[in-house]
Amino acid sequence: MRKHQFEKNTLKFLLVFGLISVIKIIKKPPMKDWLIIFLFKGYISSIMDNLLIHRGYIKYPIKLFKSFDISFIYDYLLFPLSCVYYNQLTKSSSIPMILLKVFYFSIPMAIVEHWLEVNTKLVKFKKGWNSLSSFASITITFLIVRTFIAFVRKADDTPVPKAE
Numbered sequence: 001m002r003k004h005q006f007e008k009n010t011l012k013f014l015l016v017f018g019l020i021s022v023i024k025i026i027k028k029p030p031m032k033d034w035l036i037i038f039l040f041k042g043y044i045s046s047i048m049d050n051l052l053i054h055r056g057y058i059k060y061p062i063k064l065f066k067s068f069d070i071s072f073i074y075d076y077l078l079f080p081l082s083c084v085y086y087n088q089l090t091k092s093s094s095i096p097m098i099l100l101k102v103f104y105f106s107i108p109m110a111i112v113e114h115w116l117e118v119n120t121k122l123v124k125f126k127k128g129w130n131s132l133s134s135f136a137s138i139t140i141t142f143l144i145v146r147t148f149i150a151f152v153r154k155a156d157d158t159p160v161p162k163a164e
Contacts, residue, residue, distance in 0.1 A: 008062065010120070015073050022077070026038070033087070042076045042080045057126055058129060059123070060124075071123065082105055087146060110131055
C-alpha cells in the first residue's frame, strides 16, 4: 500500500462530499445569501490560512492539490459549506441563539481537526497553535460572517434610489 493513502483517500472523499453538498445547499432560497456567505467565507478562510501557514503555525504535509499551500478543500469548500449551514440554521434566530448555535458547528469542527492533527499527516500545528486556537478562530469567523450577512440583508431592504 502506498504511503499516505489514507490521507489521500480522505481528501478525495471530502472533495466529492463537498461538491455534492454545494449543489444541495446553494439551491435553497435565498440563493443569493448562501452564495455571498459561501464566497465571503472562502475569502476569509484563505486569507487566515495563508497568514497562519506563512507565519509557521499550521502546515499541511499531505495535499491533494500540490500547487496550493493552503488546505484548498477545507478553505474553499468545507469551511464555507459549514458556514452556509450555520447561517441557514440561524437565519431567524435571536442573538443569544446565534451565539449558542455557533458552538454546534465550531466544537465538532475543532474536534475533527484535532483528531486529524493527532492521527494523520493532513494538518500539523506548530509554534503554540493548538486545537483551542483553532476552535477560537473557527468560532470567530463564523460570527464575523453571520454579522456580515446580517448587514447585507439589512442593506438589501433599502430601496434603490431612482435615477433622475
